[in-house]
Amino acid sequence: MASAALKEQLKKQIIEQLNLEEVKVEDIEDSAPLFGEGGAGLDSIDALELIVLLEKHYQLNVTNPEEGKQVFYSIDTMADYIEKHKA
Amino acid sequence: MIRKASCCRFTSEGIFVNGEKRFTLNHFEEELTEVYRQLSVEYPKFYKMDLMSKVSFLGVELLKGVDSELALHREDEEVGLLFANSESSSQTDLRFEESYTRDGLPSPSLFVYTLPNIAMGEIAIRNKWYGAHMFSVFPNFAAAYFADYGRLMLKDGAKRVVGGWVDVREQPDAAFFVLDSSLLENREEALQVLNQVYSNH
């Protein structure tokens, strides 16, 4: 649904914003869970930075971490959310 | 005979372990990443740390490399952490302030580092050290702090104390050392050793 270009851009932004220095774009699978063991292995502070990222780069407001859990599940869910809420 | 303490010193010239230069530092923050890689530590959380925590982390890793007794402690309450500096967390405080005054949004990942004791927290997490810990702020390196309060920590149950002085805002100016009861037994001697650790570069 959401474009491959958007997903790639998202991955780059996440790597930069979250200081995931040893992670490359190729390492992040579109549908893999971002949080917990394996994959990007993000934690609770990262979740908050993702909220910042969405606001800074996409002017979208995820208003609380609970809503965030669904939106930030994977690159796919994030990209879908962005596509859905864009102007 | 003056006892020696295992020590690691960061200055604008480089990183010295027990007096020997191990790494050169020209462009501070970027080079720390290189030091981390050379140590082959495998601890990706390092990349998220602020400068003060990165320096502290590397300092203690290097100390463990030369102090085998320290390196033995894991998952216990027996290592005390006694840190101080002159800057508090101001290097990160500046960056956090910029995140909302200049970059548009307050950054949570920076905010969590705007307290000087977080660096000790990172070391505790890395080593599973559950023991006592304390952070103070002084205008200059205060050997008496480490000698006197280190001794208190040892009396209170710590087997050894890792002391740390961590200033990072302009030049790197940090020192990490291991304090044990034989070193701290004689206060005058301990002050001499600590001042030497700090000033010998």
Place this chain on the structure above:
Amino acid sequence: MKVPVYIGAESIVSSLGRSAASNYDQLCKGISGIALEPGIGWKESDVYLSRIRDLPAVGPFASLLSASLEELSAGWDQALLTSSDTQVIISSTKGELSDDLLNPFHAVIDGLINRFGLVHRPLLLSNACISGVLAINLAARMIGEGMCRHVVVLGADVISPFVLYGFQSLYAVSDVPCRPFDQDRKGVTLGDGCGRVVLSVEKNSFSETPALYLGGGDANDANHISGPSRTGEGLVRAVAKSLRNAGVDTQEIGCLNAHGTGTLYNDEMEAIAFNRLGLETIPLNSLKGYWGHTLGAAGLIETALCMQVLRNGIIPASIGFENPGTSKPLNVVIRPEELKKDIILKTASGFGGGNAALLITRS
């Protein structure tokens, strides 16, 4: 600890007033100092805060510390302040941050030395939210080891946009006055605060009968820099150390004044830790529903309040609590009740994985 260490001359400066006694009275009446401040938060959000009235716009931190030392004579032999046997310890997370981000402490401390003729440089402890309890424990240990005879312990922090925006970026600020341990709790309420206690070997240096410091300890979770341990590891160890140092059994404790910030995770962690320690039946309260979370001042004003509880014999309710909200049970005080045993346990937890606890009793 061989020599008895007395703790007294407590003072509390908060949104509810400028003395320990007046604060205590209002707490027993269930009055909170938390109020809504429109437009103060990030993006001009309205935020509940607990503010000290009439703080100067410049130098608020210094003015709080100064006033506290000036008013020392109400509770202690002020002449001892300039003795070489006296040490001052100051607990604070951000000091005079709003005036001088790069140098929030040194100039303030220099000012105090000059103004009050202090012999030794005040020790500045900056250990996040456990600083206050840590400072009191350190004071007792210093006296116990003969490093000094008296320690004046001050704790102060002032709300700033820096700290408020920071907590908001963590989504940790409650949109209603905080509700420690309650099932609907949503986060912290921040507050200005300044607290003071004096520890001394000389019982007669106090104007009113002091309490007795029994013991304390601190420990690290070694788990996460801003989230508490799921098992309450550090808090369990800190309390266990305190009980050991004090030679006190859990069932001798009459009141447990917890940290209780009102966040989901902190209060849950404390419930787990207190159950692991066998403290779940001890009357428990958090005071943060009255004053908010005063960061570096918290350990001081809350311990000062515990001293008032020892003096007056009534435990204030844990305001903001209606329904249990933790996976393990606690005996939360819902209306002021009599203190039945005269030992009080105070705990604190904070960013960086820190946990600290202390025990006091009547002397």
